[in-house]
Amino acid sequence: MKLSAIHFFRQLLTGVLLLSGAAVMAAPPVHSGVVAETGLRYWEWDGEGVLFRLTQRLPDQTRAYFMARGFAPDQADRIARRCVFQSMFKNTAAAGSPPVTIDLEDWRVQHAGREGPLLTREQWRQDFRDSAVPEAAAIALEWSLLPTQQEYAPGDYNWGMSSYGLEPGAVFDLAFSWTREGRRLQGRLSGVQCAADIHPEPKS
Numbered sequence: 347m348k349l350s351a352i353h354f355f356r357q358l359l360t361g362v363l364l365l366s367g368a369a370v371m372a373a374p375p376v377h378s379g380v381v382a383e384t385g386l387r388y389w390e391w392d393g394e395g396v397l398f399r400l401t402q403r404l405p406d407q408t409r410a411y412f413m414a415r416g417f418a419p420d421q422a423d424r425i426a427r428r429c430v431f432q433s434m435f436k437n438t439a440a441a442g443s444p445p446v447t448i449d450l451e452d453w454r455v456q457h458a459g460r461e462g463p464l465l466t467r468e469q470w471r472q473d474f475r476d477s478a479v480p481e482a483a484a485i486a487l488e489w490s491l492l493p494t495q496q497e498y499a500p501g502d503y504n505w506g507m508s509s510y511g512l513e514p515g516a517v518f519d520l521a522f523s524w525t526r527e528g529r530r531l532q533g534r535l536s537g538v539q540c541a542a543d544i545h546p547e548p549k550s
Contacts, residue, residue: 376535386541391533395439396446396524398533401432402541403507405514411490416483421474425487428465429510429518429540433492436503439526446524447497455510457518465509466494514543 375393380386386402405426412422437446454461463469467488474484492506512518520535 375533378537387539389535389538391522391535392438394531394533395437395443395526396531396533397434397436397438397503398522398535399434400508400520400535400538402539403430403432404541405430405543406545408507412483412487415486416480417487418478421477421479421483425470425509427514427543429512429514429516430507431510431538431540432505433508434503434505435492435496435498437498437500439500441500443500444527445497445499445502446526447495448522448524450492450494450508452523454521455512455518456521457512457516462511465511467491468494470509510540512540514540516540 375391377390379388381388388399388401390399408426408430409422412425413419435448450464450466453464470487490507492504492508517537517539520538523530523532
């Protein structure tokens with residue numbers, strides 16, 4: 347009887363562990379947390395063979411970055427106050443899998459009941475068209491941002507900034523997509539928050 351009872355409980359424990367493992371496998375692909383070294387928040391999608399991560403950037407960080415690359419203080423402030431994130435997109439599918447492509451023109455920012463596009467490289471170029479931005483600075487902005495269209499083979503990834511056109515502290519949802527073998531797949535990050543502006547530039 348003792349051996350039978352032990353056998354029964356071993357089987358029961360095995361079943362519980364298997365069920366627990368299944369629950370982990372079925373967990374949603376969205377994670378969020380805080381970067382320990384900086385205290386800044388991140389949001390991450392890790393599923394369907396892709397990894398997409400947004401990490402807050404303080405407006406002060408972005409101002410300093412672009413002023414160091416030739417932008418005037420008011421121009422750098424204009425970028426910094428448009429909700430800039432550090433971003434990574436990666437194709438995590440197994441070697442030999444088909445590539446994936448992204449087109450940021452298809453992604454949508456949802457905020458306060460309205461929906462709009464990201465601020466892509468092309469949109470920033472248009473935004474600064476009539477401003478006296480040095481050519482080297484304009485190129486630095488373009489290459490600092492995620493490419494608007496890109497193909498990723500398995501294991502390929504991009505680091506870069508992305509800009510969502512909202513005020514510091516704003517909360518939004520991002521509906522994003524990618525294509526694999528002609529099939530468009532979609533993901534969503536909800537409750538993403540632009541970093542607060544701790545030291546805003548004084549208005550002239």
